[in-house]
Structures are given as C-alpha cells and as structure tokens.
Amino acid sequence: MRLVLFDIDGTLLLSGGAGTRSLYRAFQVRYGIEPDWTAIRFDGKTDPLIIQEIVSMYGVDEEPGQDLYDIYLSILPDEVRRSPNFQVLAGARELVTQLSADPGFLIGLATGNVETGARLKLERAGLSSYFPFGGYGSDSGDRTELIRTAVRRGSELAAPQAVDEVFVIGDTPRDVQHGRAAGATTIAVATGHYGLDELRGCGPDLAVAGLQPMGPVLDFMSSGSRTGREAVEGEAGPGP
Ligand SMILES: [Mg+2]
Missing domain, CATH: 3.40.50.1000 (HAD superfamily/HAD-like)
Incomplete structure (x- = not known):
C-alpha cells in the first residue's frame, strides 16, 4: 500500500485569501492589532507557526490560546464560502x-x-x-x-x-x-x-x-x- x-x-x-483574511480579523478582534501581511510569508507554514510569528513580531505578551483559534474558525466559514477567487x-x-x-x-x-x-x-x-x-x-x-x-x-x-x-x-x-x-x-x-x-x-x-x-x-x-x-x-x- x-x-x-x-x-x-x-x-x-x-482559497483566494480566505484563510489570511480570517486570521487578520481574528488578530484584530482578539489583540487589537493589524498585522502587516506583506512582512509574513505564509506558504508552507503551519497555522501555529504563522500565529507564533505574528505574536513575536508584535510583541504580544501572552501565548495565543484556543480563543484565537475559536475566533478564527468562527470567521473562516463565511470567508471560504464568499471568497471570489476560490x-x-x-x-x-x-x-x-x-x-x-x-x-x-x-x-x-x-x-x-x-x-x-x-x-x-x-x-x-x-x-x-x-x-x-x-x-x-x-x-x-x-x-x-x-x-x-x-x-x-x-x-x-x-x-x-x-x-x-x-x-x-x-x-x-x-x-x-x-x-x-x-x-x-x-x-x-x-x-x-x-x-x-x-x-x-x-x-x-x-x-x-x-x-x-x-x-x-x-x-x-x-x-x-x-x-x-x-x-x-x-x-x-x-x-x-
Ligand atoms: Mg501549500
């Protein structure tokens, strides 16, 4: 086999950026920061690694927990459904x-x-x-x-x-x-x-x-x- x-x-x-947009909004909602996506290359990185890089870049003073993922996953379904370039x-x-x-x-x-x-x-x-x-x-x-x-x-x-x-x-x-x-x-x-x-x-x-x-x-x-x-x-x- x-x-x-x-x-x-x-x-x-x-996905036409559906994941990126959802994570962006989750960071806005959870931490009030607007990440500069041009400074981060997503390709091939895992979600936890991307989140870790953003947290490091912006000096967020806590380990992102499940709450950030919960917000991300509450936004993602709509973004995926509506994404015009999917x-x-x-x-x-x-x-x-x-x-x-x-x-x-x-x-x-x-x-x-x-x-x-x-x-x-x-x-x-x-x-x-x-x-x-x-x-x-x-x-x-x-x-x-x-x-x-x-x-x-x-x-x-x-x-x-x-x-x-x-x-x-x-x-x-x-x-x-x-x-x-x-x-x-x-x-x-x-x-x-x-x-x-x-x-x-x-x-x-x-x-x-x-x-x-x-x-x-x-x-x-x-x-x-x-x-x-x-x-x-x-x-x-x-x-x-
Ligand atoms: Mg890939």
Missing part, C-alpha cells in the same frame, strides 16, 4: 479521484491548516470526502511532526496491509524539506507561489509544473523502487 499525502493551499486549491487547481480533482479508486493507494492530507479549517476549504471544493485521514496544524506546529502523524493514521487505516511508501505532494520548499525529514518521497508542484526551478533547487524526488496532466505524477508514484531513498530515510531533521 502506498500513502499519498496532499498539502491543501497551492496544491489542491487556492478555485480547485487544474488536475487536482482528477488525480484525487483516480487515486482513491485505486486499491494500491490510500490518500490523506499533510497540511498546516488546523483540521476544521482544512475541512472547510475541502468541503467548498467538494473534495473533503476523498481524504479519510490526515495530519494537520492542529496536531503540531512542526510540519515534519504533522506529516509523521498523518503517516501513523494512514498506516492504521491501511492495516493489516503494510505501507510500502509514503508520498508527500506540496507546493513549497517546506513540503519538500519536511516530507523528506519524515521519510517520504516528495513531489513538488509549482501551482503555488514557487516556480519550478525554485522547487527543483530543494531536491524533491519529482517536480512538476502542475497536477494537469496527471500522467507524470501517476507514473512516478506507480513505478518501482526509487534510487537514493535509503540515504534519505532516517534523517533526523529537515534539509537546509
């Missing part, structure tokens, strides 16, 4: 549909979104039901850890079949670095804010311009053992 773990933002869909990325639905019909694959999520946020975005996209499990920003602020959580949950679902290989598909260098640190085979897709050359520079096992056409990604995941995996597995931390 092969596990395929998808990132959400920039990989399966674009779109499912080309090829994503086709690839997910194809993989979920293949008994050799089990698909899940590896996303920095907290689980409720992830599900809201996927529900608008009509994709949520394809992903029976995942690792989320609500599991860990550390992307390597949340990928490991996804692998553990996927392995439990796959049992008694053994998991032979784990793929992480994402649009940022962080997906590649943390996927590799978690022992996964990494596929970079240049449909977010990073170009193909920039992603190739991080050394993913495969880099593609997009999920359409899905042939190259499907062929890669269906092919046999890849050279060099032994050297990668067991690494203690993310790459440079």
